[in-house]
Amino acid sequence: MTQIITALSEVSDRYKALFVDLWGCVHNGITAYPEAVAALQSYRAQGGIVVLVTNSPKPRAGVGEQLTQFNVPTDAYDTIATSGDSARSAMFLGAVGEKVYFMGEWQRDAEFFEPLKLLEHPIHIERVPLDQAEGIVCCGPFDPHADPDVNRPDFLLAKQNGLKLLCANPDIVVDRGEVREWCAGALARLYTEMGGESLYFGKPHPPIYDLARRRLMALGTDVPDSEILVIGDGPHTDIAGGIGEGLDSLFITGGLAASETKTSYQPDPDALSRYLEMEKMDPTYSIGRLR
Known part of the structure; x- marks a missing residue:
């Protein structure tokens, strides 16, 4: 107790x-x-x-x-x-391939893609449209107030193409002041429920x-x-x-x-x-x- x-x-x-x-x-x-x-x-x-x-x-x-x-x-x-530090290391080691579809707010999350100097041989990461991607890098939803279900069509295509989703933030929700927002973990959970494979690096x-x-x-x-x-x-x-x-x-x-x-x-x-x-x-x- x-x-x-x-x-x-x-x-x-x-x-x-x-x-x-x-x-x-x-x-x-x-x-x-x-x-x-x-x-x-x-x-x-x-x-x-x-x-x-x-x-x-x-x-x-x-x-x-x-x-x-x-x-x-x-x-x-x-x-x-x-x-982010743990997930970046995995990304630059090739966990979801070199050509990735990015989910998040680019203005906020661009530094996630900055070269990681600690690795001896990081791969080159290229952001591409979903239909050209080898994997997904998810730092968060495009709209933190929209229901995660809006991503089902994209996730269906990603699952059919066998893409892994790298989740940079396993949180489901956070409260920004008095307003609750969805996080990357909610999207990764949905993708997993749909039969896709999600890779987690944060708590727990x-x-x-x-x-x-x-x-x-x-x-x-x-x-x-x-x-x-x-x-x-x-x-x-x-x-x-x-x-x-x-x-x-x-x-x-x-x-x-x-x-x-x-x-x-x-x-x-x-x-x-x-x-x-x-x-x-x-x-x-x-x-x-x-x-």
């Missing part, structure tokens, strides 16, 4: 590092949550390490720039691991946790899994991923599941219990908001 806490500081001294989700935990897609920022700053001031682990399709540098725009100060974290799948651990070790610190706490508001991404990796987890109930858990300042214990039972999730701790 999850333990409801009122502040990160109640349990943070048990952990040397945090793997912290961004959207819904540290910011709302528009601006930072001041209490969350203060909690992370305090944790770092006491010697803890904060790794931001996000399903953003952006590379690490792009997420850092976005955080500055959202008023998240750099002293609130140590490093960043993104789904192992590649992003491998990357997060490498980023942690690059800081010169070898932290055992027993001293890492995963924090997030996504039951099927953050919490499921943490549990799958054998890591303790802190569920932010005031994010995607705010209504189901009846969270205002804190979750209603009975509503939280019913929700976790329904979702078959057992996070180590739960809290209304990161504070």
